[in-house]
Amino acid sequence: SAVISQKPSRDICQRGTSLTIQCQVDSQVTMMFWYRQQPGQSLTLIATANQGSEATYESGFVIDKFPISRPNLTFSTLTVSNMSPEDSSIYLCSVAGADTQYFGPGTRLTVL
């Protein structure tokens, strides 16, 4: 399985600001994903980060709010833009293995 790290591990931000979350994998992977996990809830897929092309967003998520970069096969970033308290969540990146997905430790975001 891949080793995945995320930065920052947590942050407290003011509303109206933006935060960029980094995801680093120790091996090249084709598919990377970004999820949101709201407090006490399950995981919701935000988008698939595609290397060399624009991310594919799920219903309810838009590029202006959650811009994603994927400059190479080991790295991706997710930006949470113009934050509001409703954006307080854990943000997780994952990578696709042969059959399943492996997750990073998550970034716990609190928006005041």
Place this chain on the structure above:
Amino acid sequence: GENVGLHLPTLSVQEGDNSIINCAYSNSASDYFIWYKQESGKGPQFIIDIRSNMDKRQGQRVTVLLNKTVKHLSLQIAATQPGDSAVYFCAENWDLRVHAGNMLTFGGGTRLMVKP
């Protein structure tokens, strides 16, 4: 996509007992299922998976059962230990356009609490 297991119930068990965590899925076309364990402050960890052509798969202290007739998935943990305390999520692959496991829909999760 259709939802898998909307609720987040809590299961409390005594250390040493067996635990059974259930999950109902609604998409009969799903062909691959996974159980994840998420400890506090960590990302989900893969526990065990099963394909739709199987009805049972065993791992170390864990067994997954799949009943396609009633669209039900369960995770059995034998001799539950305090370290098993976590939230457990089932996930299904319903996007048949891509390789199994690459596109997942997560259930609501169950919190397992192990009493010493």
